[in-house]
Amino acid sequence: MQIDIDILFTWGAVARKYKKNEVIFFENESAFFYHQVIEGTVRMYNANEDGKEFTQGYFSSGQSFGEPPLFTDCKYPSTASCIQDCTILKLSKDKFLKILDAYPNLQKEFLKLMCLRILAKSNTTKDIVNQKPEHRIVSFLNSVKSKKKCGEKLIIPFTRQEIANFTGLRVETVIRSCTKLKEEKIIDIIDHKIYY
Amino acid sequence: MQIDIDILFTWGAVARKYKKNEVIFFENESAFFYHQVIEGTVRMYNANEDGKEFTQGYFSSGQSFGEPPLFTDCKYPSTASCIQDCTILKLSKDKFLKILDAYPNLQKEFLKLMCLRILAKSNTTKDIVNQKPEHRIVSFLNSVKSKKKCGEKLIIPFTRQEIANFTGLRVETVIRSCTKLKEEKIIDIIDHKIYY
DNA sequence: CGGTTCCTTGAGGATGATCAACGAGGGTGG
DNA sequence: CCACCCTCGTTGATCATCCTCAAGGAACCG
Numbered sequence: 001m002q003i004d005i006d007i008l009f010t011w012g013a014v015a016r017k018y019k020k021n022e023v024i025f026f027e028n029e030s031a032f033f034y035h036q037v038i039e040g041t042v043r044m045y046n047a048n049e050d051g052k053e054f055t056q057g058y059f060s061s062g063q064s065f066g067e068p069p070l071f072t073d074c075k076y077p078s079t080a081s082c083i084q085d086c087t088i089l090k091l092s093k094d095k096f097l098k099i100l101d102a103y104p105n106l107q108k109e110f111l112k113l114m115c116l117r118i119l120a121k122s123n124t125t126k127d128i129v130n131q132k133p134e135h136r137i138v139s140f141l142n143s144v145k146s147k148k149k150c151g152e153k154l155i156i157p158f159t160r161q162e163i164a165n166f167t168g169l170r171v172e173t174v175i176r177s178c179t180k181l182k183e184e185k186i187i188d189i190i191d192h193k194i195y196y
Numbered sequence: 197m198q199i200d201i202d203i204l205f206t207w208g209a210v211a212r213k214y215k216k217n218e219v220i221f222f223e224n225e226s227a228f229f230y231h232q233v234i235e236g237t238v239r240m241y242n243a244n245e246d247g248k249e250f251t252q253g254y255f256s257s258g259q260s261f262g263e264p265p266l267f268t269d270c271k272y273p274s275t276a277s278c279i280q281d282c283t284i285l286k287l288s289k290d291k292f293l294k295i296l297d298a299y300p301n302l303q304k305e306f307l308k309l310m311c312l313r314i315l316a317k318s319n320t321t322k323d324i325v326n327q328k329p330e331h332r333i334v335s336f337l338n339s340v341k342s343k344k345k346c347g348e349k350l351i352i353p354f355t356r357q358e359i360a361n362f363t364g365l366r367v368e369t370v371i372r373s374c375t376k377l378k379e380e381k382i383i384d385i386i387d388h389k390i391y392y
Numbered sequence: 393c394g395g396t397t398c399c400t401t402g403a404g405g406a407t408g409a410t411c412a413a414c415g416a417g418g419g420t421g422g
Numbered sequence: 423c424c425a426c427c428c429t430c431g432t433t434g435a436t437c438a439t440c441c442t443c444a445a446g447g448a449a450c451c452g
Contacts, residue, residue: 046318048326056318068311077318107303114310115264121317122242122252122273129324129364130244133408159430168325170409175432192416192431329440355398366441371400388399388449 002036002064002113003099003106005089011099013091024066024080024088031069031076034096037061040086044078045165055165058083067110070096128168133177136167138186141196156194198232198260198309199295199302201285207295209287220262220276220284227265227272230292233257236282240274241361251361254279263306266292324364329373332363334382337392352390 015038018024024035027046035042041060047053056078059065069076070093091099100107120143127139140163145154158166164174178194181187188195211234214220220231223242231238233255240252240261252274255261265272266289287295296303316339323335336359341350354362360370374390377383384391 046322046326052326054322054325056321068314071308071311072315074312074315077315077322104300107307111303111307111310112267114307114314115267116270117314118264118310118317119268119270119273121314121321125252125317125321125324126242126250126273128321129250130242130248160432161430171430172410172432173408176408179432356400357398367398368400368442369440372440375400 002062002109003034005036005038007099007103008036008089008091011091011095013089013095015087015089018082018086018088020082020085022082022086024082025076027077027079028075031066032093033090034064034070034093035066035080036064036089036091038087038089040082040084040088042080042086042088043083044080046078053165054168055162064113068114133167133169133173134181136169137163137174137177137181140166141187141194145196153188153195156196158194198258198305199230201232201234203295203299204232204285204287207287207291209285209291211283211285214278214282214284216278216281218278218282220278221272223273223275224271227262228289229286230260230266230289231262231276232260232285232287234283234285236278236280236284238276238282238284239279240276242274249361250364251358260309264310329363329365329369330377332365333359333370333373333377336362337383337390341392349384349391352392354390 013034018040024042025031037059039061041058042065043058044056044065045053046056057065066076066080068074100110123139123143127136131139141156144156144158148154156163160171160174160178163169164171167174169177178187178189182189186196209230214236220238221227235257237254237256238261239254241249242252243249253261262272262276264270296306319335319339323332327335337352340352340354344350352359356367356370356374359365360367363370365373374383374385378385382392
């Protein structure tokens with residue numbers, strides 16, 4: 001959970017509903033609002049001219065997203081859109097910054113959150129650059145698993161295409177790599193679903 | 197400039213000299229110190245089992261590096277080593293955190309810095325995943341140039357190998373791509389040096 | 393001048409992308 | 423209940439691209 005919802009409402013935040021696939025903000029736009037997910041899941045991604053997409057991250061209930069441009073006056077590095085119908089809490093940039101001044105602990109929390117993002121991105125980049133498709137997929141699966149802190153095999157709630165978008169591979173490559181990973185007993189595939 | 201050097205010394209920071217190629221900390225080590233470069237240049241990178249290296253960033257005089265693990269209790273995501281003889285200011289983690297409490301503005305500065313790092317890393321990942329070698333190199337050149345805020349053509353102070361390590365390509369690919377970029381008049385190559 | 397380090401080129405090969413086609417399952421409406 | 427449409431998964435064949443390996447040249451420095 002990021003900022004307490006009651007605090008946000010007190011400061012004038014507004015909950016807005018978005019339809020599935022609706023865009024919340026586009027890459028290269030200026031940032032005017034702090035965003036926090038109340039319900040649904042948001043995806044941040046970059047698309048290149050061929051239409052190939054790279055997913056920077058998913059954000060769901062309780063998580064904030066798109067914060068860095070609020071602190072730096074830069075443009076959004078990626079587009080954010082809803083993969084389901086969503087309810088998003090929006091608070092204007094200046095009020096958001098005032099909240100941070102009013103609650104110093106919150107600022108610390110954000111600092112910590114931004115650091116975690118950096119660490120995650122460092123890992124992602126490292127894995128994508130250095131490794132073979134199977135390694136990339138395993139790294140992705142690890143990052144999914146680490147969020148769930150589950151010791152046992154876990155069903156991976158992503159389609160092959162979604163995994164492809166996270167890892168920068170193509171669907172077919174993901175499928176073929178997963179087949180290999182199954183043969184190597186690293187993952188299970190039961191009824192087309194991936195367990196890791 | 198990050199933290200004022202006098203403040204750091206007042207709080208017990210120590211300047212340590214490192215030789216060229218000496219490692220300051222290794223990937224996956226725990227973090228005990230805040231580091232700030234006084235002189236020289238530090239490189240953060242990841243190496244994979246084949247010995248191929250990916251450069252996460254360079255840090256030189258006045259810049260701090262390796263901060264995220266200080267705020268999050270995670271391990272270092274990359275190795276830091278000196279590409280020249282360096283003088284590095286070191287301050288223990290707990291004292292560093294106390295300084296931040298004592299100077300709230302500093303905390304804000306770090307928050308901003310971390311956000312800039314996120315934005316930079318988002319861009320890097322996007323470019324590496326989506327684009328052809330020439331695009332990757334141009335993105336890299338742009339990032340170099342943006343730091344120098346220079347409108348005119350600028351000499352790029354990196355070897356082909358260094359560019360390869362930043363972009364995740366191989367030296368030969370960098371060389372061949374640069375030849376093409378020269379033909380397309382995007383860069384100049386004079387006396388083996390790249391101008392952009 | 394000998395030893396580095398860096399740059400360059402060519403040939404060949406591996407690998408992931410691309411293209412095309414099909415199958416399986418789930419939901420919807422007639 | 424069946425026909426249809428989606429979305430998702432799967433497979434094979436072919437292709438383009440970048441990597442690999444090997445060799446040699448240029449620049450720099452003590």
